[in-house]
Amino acid sequence: xxxxxxxxxxxxxxxxxxxxxxxxxxxxxxxxxxxxxxxxxxxxxxxxxxxxxxxxxxxxxxxxxxxxxxxxxxxxxxxxxxxxxxxxxxxxxxxxxxxxxxxxxxxxxxxxxxxxxxxxxxxxxxxxxxxxxxxxxxxxxxxxxxxxxxxxxxxxxxxxxxxxxxxxxxxxxxxxxxxxxxxxxxxxxx
Amino acid sequence: xxxxxxxxxxxxxxxxxxxxxxxxxxxxxxxxxxxxxxxxxxxxxxxxxxxxxxxxxxxxxxxxxxxxxxxxxxxxxxxxxxxxxxxxxxxxxxxxxxxxxxxxxxxxxxxxxxxxxxxxxxxxxxxxxxxxxxxxxxxxxxxxxxxxxxxxxxxxxxxxxxxxxxxxxxxxxxxxxxxxxxxxxxxxxx
Numbered sequence: 001x002x003x004x005x006x007x008x009x010x011x012x013x014x015x016x017x018x019x020x021x022x023x024x025x026x027x028x029x030x031x032x033x034x035x036x037x038x039x040x041x042x043x044x045x046x047x048x049x050x051x052x053x054x055x056x057x058x059x060x061x062x063x064x065x066x067x068x069x070x071x072x073x074x075x076x077x078x079x080x081x082x083x084x085x086x087x088x089x090x091x092x093x094x095x096x097x098x099x100x101x102x103x104x105x106x107x108x109x110x111x112x113x114x115x116x117x118x119x120x121x122x123x124x125x126x127x128x129x130x131x132x133x134x135x136x137x138x139x140x141x142x143x144x145x146x147x148x149x150x151x152x153x154x155x156x157x158x159x160x161x162x163x164x165x166x167x168x169x170x171x172x173x174x175x176x177x178x179x180x181x182x183x184x185x186x187x188x189x190x
Numbered sequence: 191x192x193x194x195x196x197x198x199x200x201x202x203x204x205x206x207x208x209x210x211x212x213x214x215x216x217x218x219x220x221x222x223x224x225x226x227x228x229x230x231x232x233x234x235x236x237x238x239x240x241x242x243x244x245x246x247x248x249x250x251x252x253x254x255x256x257x258x259x260x261x262x263x264x265x266x267x268x269x270x271x272x273x274x275x276x277x278x279x280x281x282x283x284x285x286x287x288x289x290x291x292x293x294x295x296x297x298x299x300x301x302x303x304x305x306x307x308x309x310x311x312x313x314x315x316x317x318x319x320x321x322x323x324x325x326x327x328x329x330x331x332x333x334x335x336x337x338x339x340x341x342x343x344x345x346x347x348x349x350x351x352x353x354x355x356x357x358x359x360x361x362x363x364x365x366x367x368x369x370x371x372x373x374x375x376x377x378x379x380x
Contacts, residue, residue, distance in 0.1 A: 079288045079315040080270075080279055089270055098269045098380065118315055121308030124339045125269035125380075149314045150348030158340030190288065190315075 014070065014086065015050035022068060029063030034110040035132045035170040037065075042083070042112035042178045045070040046185065053144055053182035054112050056083035058091045058128070061106040067091035074188055084111060084119040088126045099127030108132060112175045113140045114168070117149030123164065130165045134175030143179040145189040204260065204276065205240035212258060219253030224300040225322045225360040227255075232273070232302035232368045235260040236375065243334055243372035244302050246273035248281045248318070251296040257281035264378055274301060274309040278316045289317030298322060302365045303330045304358070307339030313354065320355045324365030333369040335379040 021044055028034050034057065041055025052071030060066055069086030073079060087109070091100055100107040108130040114137040115123060123131060137148040152158045156166045211234055218224050224247065231245025242261030250256055259276030263269060277299070281290055290297040296319040303325040305313060313321060327338040342348045346356045 073288050077286055077288045078279065078282050079317070080275065080282070080312060081288075085270065089268065092268050092270075096267055098263050098267045098271075116311065116315075118308070118311030121306065121311045121339060122270060124307055127269070149311060150342045150345070152340045152342050155340070 013076075014068070014072070015045070015048060015075075017044055017048050017050070018068065018070070022065065025065050027063045028059060028065065031108075031110075031132055031167065031170060034059055034063070034108060035112075035134055036174065038083075038110040038132070039112045039134050039171050039174045039178060041068060041070050042175070043181070046178055046182045046187065049185070049187075051075055051081075052083075052146070052187065052190075053178045054083040056087040056112070057110045058087050058100070059108045059110065061108075066100075066107070067094055073190060079190075080118075082116065082119050084109060084115055085122055088122055092126070097127075099125075101127040101129055106130070110170075112178065113137075114148065116146075117151050120151055120155060120159075124159065124162060128164060130167070131159060132170050133166065133168045134171045135179060136168065136172065139172070139176050139179060143176055144183045144187075203266075204258070204262070205235070205238060205265075207234055207238050207240070208258065208260070212255065215255050217253045218249060218255065221298075221300075221322055221357065221360060224249055224253070224298060225302075225324055226364065228300040228322070229302045229324050229361050229364045229368060231258055231260050232365065233371070236368055236372045236377065239375070239377075241265055241271075242336070242377065242380075243368045244273040246277040246302070247300045248277050248290070249298045249300065251298075256290075256297070257284055263380060269380075270308075272306065272309050274299060274305055275312055278312055282316070287317075289315075291317040291319055296320070300360075302368065303327070304338065306336075307341055310341055310345060310349075314349065314352060318354060320357070321349060322360050323356065323358045324361045325369060326358065326362065329362070329366050329369060333366055334373045334377075 054071040067090035069083040072081040106129040113135040244261040257280035259273040262271040298320040
């Protein structure tokens with residue numbers, strides 16, 4: 001087995017349309033604008049049929065966009081290629097550290113939907129200070145059929161006790177619209 | 191922001207010594223040999239000072255080695271670069287699918303230590319059928335000082351109910367020896 005060759009692959013890349021989607025983004029200091037941007041990424045990902053109905057964006061404390069992600073599980077054949085994971089990998093690569101807030105500044109992840117069990121755990125270690133969430137897990141499950149996996153019963157408390165503030169139901173209706181659009185298109189569920 | 195450039199980075203690669211470590215591995219159908227191999231990867235990672243004291247290996251149902259991983263968080267500046275994540279990404283890349291067992295065959299992940307919250311969630315989606323674990327989370331925390339993060343109270347049940355059999359305490363003593371060696375070297379805790 002050539003182990004190094006197997007591991008020396010590319011991180012799931014973003015679709016072509018991302019370049020346009022982020023080109024005009026200035027500073028977005030407001031939470032409602034940050035979540036709206038993440039939800040818009042999810043919407044574009046559905047419209048372009050380039051992955052699942054999920055988007056994520058990472059901002060610094062001034063609201064500057066650091067990195068983005070959209071769900072790419074099916075096109076890239078990787079169960080790791082969730083929107084948040086792609087955004088976190090890209091942000092850490094860009095800032096050059098494993099904990100984003102290792103510079104003493106504050107970082108926010110805006111998620112179009114509640115993180116699944118995998119992304120929940122990744123957010124714990126990534127060095128973020130705030131998590132903004134659009135749709136609830138119940139929305140994702142009932143509207144688009146996705147399974148969100150086993151989370152701690154008090155999952156928000158698990159983050160808050162580690163200094164990660166959680167704000168839910170931001171732009172929930174818009175996020176649900178994207179989930180419904182995905183289901184209406186018959187997008188794959190996994 | 192050049193989003194595509196930021197995301198178009200390499201998956202954390204494995205250290206040079208991996209090539210030798212896997213070169214002589216034949217088929218390992220026995221669970222005790224699979225976990226011993228994962229623990230040996232962890233040991234080598236400590237000996238070579240190439241990352242944290244954790245190793246993971248993925249086998250198919252005949253015991254053929256599919257992919258390996260070791261912890262590379264500090265050298266690669268990525269909180270995603272846990273042993274299991276690297277192994278799962280490499281295995282999916284190699285087999286060309288997001289669920290390893292999408293071919294109807296069975297796959298095993300052997301982990302030198304209990305998965306943290308991030309790797310727990312990743313294992314849920316990766317399409318594996320069996321999880322072999324050496325050291326317990328309590329060992330990792332007490333012997334090497336690592337925090338394993340918030341897991342569901344019944345975390346083994348959360349996997350078993352999804353068809354992932356969990357076998358703990360396999361080679362636990364050997365895995366603990368690696369954790370102690372890491373602590374004795376004063377390896378970084380994160």
